[in-house]
Amino acid sequence: MTLVNIIFVTLVFSTTVTKAEVLSGTVKEFDFEVEIQNSALKTQVQQIFDITTEINSKMDDVKGCTCSRYHDGVFHVANGRYTYNFEEAKQACIDRGATIATPAQLQAAWEVGLDACLAGWLSDGSVRYPIRMPRQGCGINTNPGIRSWGYKPKDQKVADVYCFKR
Template identity: 50%
Template sequence: MDMCMMAGSDTEFKATLATSTGNRKIELVLCPIMQNIAVILFAVNYFTWTSAVFDSQRQSVHKKLRYLLEPPVYAEVTARRGANVTLPCLLQKKPLVYKVKWTKLEPLRRGVENIVLITNGQAQKGYGLLGPRASLRRAHPLDASVRISNLELEDDGSYRCELINGIEDESVVLTLRVEGLVFPYQSANGRYKFNHQEAKEACYGQDAALATHKQLFRAWTEGLDWCNAGWLNDGTVHYPILHPRAQCGGEKLPAGIRSYGPKDKTRDYFDAFCFTSITAGYVFFIGGKLNFTEAIEVCREKGAELARVGQLYSAWHFRGLDRCDGGWLYDGSVRFPITSPRKRCGDLREPGVRSFGFPNKTLRLHGAYCYR
């Protein structure tokens, strides 16, 4: 006998339940007595199903590698520009037939892999811009580590070592961090004058590259505090704040990386955050009251050229260049580097590279920072 009839009621209750995937809807037409029983049964089955799904996902995330070792010792490798670096990738054992493919993971080119090198254990072949500088270490028969020589700023990023045997492909991901520093850069024409491509070219012209978000975040943790928003390499716009204040988004907002998010790369204009590292040459100062043209000439007489902004920052950060005197730079700006703040150097409280902006190039007021 129907349980609803036993209850003496022909009242129906309609309930619609949806699964968490696929938006599938199940409509239940229930009498009051059956309502609670059905909901309980549905709930038990639903949570059993979701638990099975999540367990399966956990197993796939933590899948034990059969051939490759997890990144040995460290998953991040740090080196300076110009150095040679090894990204480790080791096999536990070899399949009968296999290939190992190294790729640089490019967040700016979603879905596109930049292949660096492929090997079958015997021969190897390099690809793309990194290929000519990449080679296998071959320390032993199970070593698939890749060496990159003469490290460049753009080499910073994530790399994948992938073993391919047609049946059980495996991969590990490592991070290569180029040691360096981030500095804000503004056009000689004033604040917020660069679109994304112009910002990229401006950094390149100062011996630097547009910074990544990770590089800006690290710079913030190391003390970078700057009100003006600037482009990053992925087309987003940010600025780092350590000391919240009214003119920098408000005093009530917490310290951190303030974000404008992705902006139109051709129509929106901001400053730039540039990233540089140690240089092969060195920066030196020539005193005197020089205009811009005379500064170019005195550097040339010493077998050098006016230093780029990135080169001055590098000399300050990596070589401890400390000078109270303002000097001309290649871009027409006048700056000076301070590692030991003191009263007679503007009474500045923190180390850094200070700027006088872009003065009239005909004024004979400054020395010159040369790079050789």
């Protein structure tokens, strides 16, 4: 096994452990070291680990959002899958120092790359989701755009929420 393969396996294993922690809440820790003789490669590997640590730290700062889906101030918040009514959705945004996004804000976020097959409440009481790349289970036979489930009864727990924070 080459060093690159070992690093890849280590990163994949690390990702698997992280996902397992989230799902089960319990994971055994594994400590091991790999000695790298080539100083240039050693420096590059250290930079990768430093950047990974910095990214993980910044992602921890944004609790409850789908960080990879943060665009133009708009981000998706869920507590399970489709568990908020309208008032709970607004409160979830307030709890994160944000407001519930408007349809125009979701549209602007979609225009700069937001793609989420996740329906969320918006400020006008509608439930929508932005799709840039239609795919199986998410608008496969339609054009990209903002999908709408319409206006749902505000007391029903039918969606997640899109929040906005500048």
